[in-house]
Amino acid sequence: xxxxxxxxxxxxxxxxxxxxxxxxxxxxxxxxxxxxxxxxxxxxxxxxxxxxxxxxxxxxxxxxxxxxxxxxxxxxxxxxxxxxxxxxxxxxxxxxxxxxxxxxxxxxxxxxxxxxxxxxxxxxxxxxxxxxxxxxxxxxxxxxxxxxxxxxxxxxxxxxxxxxxxxxxxxxxxxxxxxxxxxxxxxxxxxxxxx
Numbered sequence: 449x450x451x452x453x454x455x456x457x458x459x460x461x462x463x464x465x466x467x468x469x470x471x472x473x474x475x476x477x478x479x480x481x482x483x484x485x486x487x488x489x490x491x492x493x494x495x496x497x498x499x500x501x502x503x504x505x506x507x508x509x510x511x512x513x514x515x516x517x518x519x520x521x522x523x524x525x526x527x528x529x530x531x532x533x534x535x536x537x538x539x540x541x542x543x544x545x546x547x548x549x550x551x552x553x554x555x556x557x558x559x560x561x562x563x564x565x566x567x568x569x570x571x572x573x574x575x576x577x578x579x580x581x582x583x584x585x586x587x588x589x590x591x592x593x594x595x596x597x598x599x600x601x602x603x604x605x606x607x608x609x610x611x612x613x614x615x616x617x618x619x620x621x622x623x624x625x626x627x628x629x630x631x632x633x634x635x636x637x638x639x640x641x642x643x
Contacts, residue, residue: 543571545580546638547590552598554642563597563605564641569622570634579626589622596621602642611640 547567554561571577579585596618605614615635623631 543574543577545569545571545577547586547593548638550590550593550597552594554602555599555604556601561602562643563600564639564643565593565597565637566639567593567618568636568638569619569632570636571626572628572631572633576626576628576631579631585625588625592621592625593618605640605642611637 545568547569550563550565550567552563553559554563569580571580580589596614600614604610615637619632619635620629622635623629626632
């Protein structure tokens with residue numbers, strides 16, 4: 449037993465550095481702790497600065513106003529179109545109107561699945577845009593979108609041809625609300641999610 453205690457005392461003395469080295473060891477330990485603390489502080493400050501730089505937008509003008517607008521801009525970049533919001537007498541410019549975040553249950557799924565859709569309508573002229581922007585018309589068009597989408601089963605929207613048919617149905621129905629069969633030139637899905 450005494451031999452084991454002697455070995456432990458020897459280990460402790462070796463660790464601390466004996467009576468003479470004790471002061472040096474604690475001074476050395478203090479320097480090590482301070483160096484470690486300073487390194488941790490520099491790392492934390494660098495991490496914070498990097499996070500602020502990466503996560504903070506450069507300017508509000510560069511940020512899209514909403515999710516539908518962001519998707520619309522991505523679509524235009526992918527197709528190579530110039531951004532168009534309202535035509536000013538130039539027939540090449542598009543007049544666009546968004547209906548965002550329509551959420552409905554999928555027909556035939558006992559309320560276990562849903563469809564989330566956002567669309568952009570390419571309108572024929574500024575008069576049509578003014579009609580679409582009117583509160584009553586906008587509400588009526590959203591209601592029609594809900595009716596159309598909630599009547600669809602998974603099979604009704606699965607596949608490119610069926611999505612094209614859905615776009616045409618939406619175009620015809622919403623054009624009738626706007627008072628002209630050619631009021632909407634094209635329907636674009638910004639989002640069509642089935643869960």
